[in-house]
Amino acid sequence: MKSINIFCFGFGQVAKSFIKKLIIEKYNITLTATSRNKSSKENFNGINFNNYLFDNDKFDNNLLLELKEANHILVSIPPEKQDDLVVKNFSNFIKSSKVKWITYLSSTSVYGDHKGEWVNENSQTKPTSFKGISRLRAENLWLSLQINKNLPVQIFRLSGIYSNEKNVLVRLKLGTAKLISKKDHYFSRIHIEDISNILFKSLSKFKSGEIYNIADDRPSPSEEITLYGSKLLNIKNLEKIEINNLESEMLKNFYKDSKKISNTKTKKYFSYSFKFPTYIEGLNYIRDNFI
Template sequence: MSETREMRLVALGFGYSARAFVRQARPASVVGTTRSIEKADDLHRRGVRSIVCEAGQGSETLSEALRNATHVLVSAGPDADGDPFLHEFERDLAHAQDLEWIGYLSTIGVYGDHRGAEVDERSACLPMADRGVWRLEAEAAWQALGRRIDVPVGIFRLAGIYGPGRNQFISLETGRAKRIIKPGQVFNRIHVEDIAQTLVAAVGRPAHRVYNVADNEPAPPEDVVAYAASLMGVEPPPAVAFDEASLTPMQRSFYGEVKRVSNARIISELGVRLLYPTYREGLSALWESGRWRESI
């Protein structure tokens, strides 16, 4: 892919999905924020100009980068006080003369529990956990900013992310994998490279729009663990009933929500064709590459 010469990207929270997006989009310049010197050094090695900045703290360097940006990708999470970057740098974004697009990485957790029914972008958002409420509020705040400054804001509601360096093979190898059985429970997932290609497609068709970014097959989590174990040639962990499983409060809350997420909009409107339509293609490709331990 040729370099996107017109794209001057600022990534507020330069994490896993942002790295994959940059690899595919190849912007002319990239500024990424991080909270640690160690991560800043890693970004520098990747050719990313890094700014060590805690969300919610001022930074003249970041203010200048935002004023010069053509594209902004936001992946830092909000808290009870809202989106920290938006609070701190809203004025800079409003004065970004060349700004063409803002992408906000959210979560399908904003839908809450739909008792196994299919949800699309028009479905009611009924978040059960505080973090889902905060995400929904942050979505609305970024959308409101986009309308005020006349810049398209894409909201991307991501399913469970996996890919190189973040997958069930690693969980199995480290003994962290669990095969928890809760009848009727399914989750959608999404490979990080499919997140990246969706973002690239959205940049090409900027719009004030919400998109679900999920795979084609919501599946029981125990099936995914078993499939990964079969590829590795190891025994899967023993099945454990949900009521007997040792889970953190956050892990348990995920099991309190059941929904089947439709990805029809990214297919019909953005022309996305998933590289990994289900967990089977994604895990098989990771295993066959032999690079499943390596992060992107």
């Protein structure tokens, strides 16, 4: 049985999905995680672990001992005021740890707006949102550590994540999904299981200093996906909202950027075939098994 000692900065949906994948693959798992809540002992799918307080610059010093023992580190917490809190607080401790695999989860928002054209890992990064600017700064901090302190770092740029629990079908059933019309607006998405599967692949095929786009094969307009979801659920007469009539600033910012994310490098390097290559397979599977 293979063993892994993994430290998760943040224990959200991606980290939990990855741990589930390790359980399925019958790994012997030593797990430590952080959250903004007070330190506690937790259990996740039969695994007992310490969940340590880490909130901005405040953290439980007890986590340092476990961080030094970790051989794998997954970083999924977002930057705070354009600072990567892990780099800021723990870069020296990580340098003296036993780590051989660090994955920083970034976002495709770092690319900004490319007018609906394809982008790959070598494309210009010109983020338009505060989130994208912060993510790009954090990426550069991690890559600087990789170069200057010889740390084993890879970066995953994640597209819009959906899962069996969080998806357009659930929003349609709740009546919260919006049919938003904007001509030639493309964005990419990824089912959380495919993220976990690629993370798992990278355990045995790791190359430090690399960046990978994690996106499915079919970038599509939001309107196309919502219409397909409504067809699956037989929901008719959805109200269409023009982009200029949106009230949510977050949604307005989302529709500023249009790009198609290429996953060619990821598929080729990891020899990976997507479980859900497009939203069609993903939503059909969710409808048949969870709705």
